[in-house]
């Protein structure tokens with residue numbers, strides 16, 4: 109696992125010890141509690157997690173709409189904590205592209221797909237607009253929707269046009285918040301494959317935040333957030349069996365942060381009655397973790 113703090117220039121997204129505390133009616137909510145994440149340039153990563161785990165908060169910060177309470181965050185080499193107002197506008201126009209769950213937030217309803225793309229490019233003063241619009245609609249397989257308004261497209265077509273609009277100004281990073289939230293399973297798969305396609309074809313670093321449990325079938329890396337921290341990662345790769353046939357292998361890893369902390373799954377803790385402290389042992393090729401037996405026995409005596 110990569111060190112989130114290393115200054116390697118190819119880290120497209122780097123969050124270190126990110127904290128975001130909201131205060132509402134005098135009550136503090138720690139939406140992010142020291143989140144560490146590094147996404148390399150050109151990677152396609154899904155962020156999953158239960159409702160309230162902090163996914164949208166993270167995306168709000170990465171999109172430049174919100175600022176963290178503590179920690180550091182940089183995207184495409186830009187430190188998001190030190191951006192001035194003008195730089196923030198420039199960042200949102202040129203460095204990142206967004207796809208949101210609601211079509212109404214992605215596309216203007218009274219404009220056609222082509223006009224939506226042209227508008228995004230004229231705001232950012234991107235040149236060669238007609239050619240780029242045609243190429244993007246072609247790449248997303250929605251060229252037939254060029255002269256249609258959103259209401260004349262299916263949900264999947266709307267989201268694929270939204271991806272084209274998000275890519276109009278050649279962002280380095282594409283951020284998507286529940287892009288398949290309003291779609292059925294088959295259409296969701298199409299939209300996720302479209303995102304995988306643009307990641308592969310254009311090399312744009314892509315981060316998809318989703319509840320969609322099938323997302324890990326479409327991406328090589330799925331990061332799970334739990335309680336405002338990255339907890340586990342599923343990595344998928346192509347393996348070869350003893351007959352030489354290729355198949356997908358998915359492996360789950362616990363995330364180890366830069367000072368060596370990791371979160372044990374709740375079911376492990378409950379099954380082995382682990383709490384407060386555990387015994388650790390360094391073995392030749394692994395680390396053993398045991399419950400503190402004395403504590404368990406004395407707990408039993410008490411009852």
Ligand SMILES: Nc1ncnc2c1ncn2[C@@H]1O[C@H](COP(=O)(O)OP(=O)(O)OP(=O)(O)O)[C@@H](O)[C@H]1O
Nearest residue numbers: 130131132137139158159160161162163164165166
């Ligand atoms: N503006 C805000 N003011 C107060 N609390 C907030 C605010 N935004 C988020 N929170 C709280 O922060 C925590 C994380 O919320 P967040 O929306 O990031 O979670 P999420 O994983 O995106 O959830 P969902 O999947 O339901 O969208 C929640 O407890 C939420 O209530």
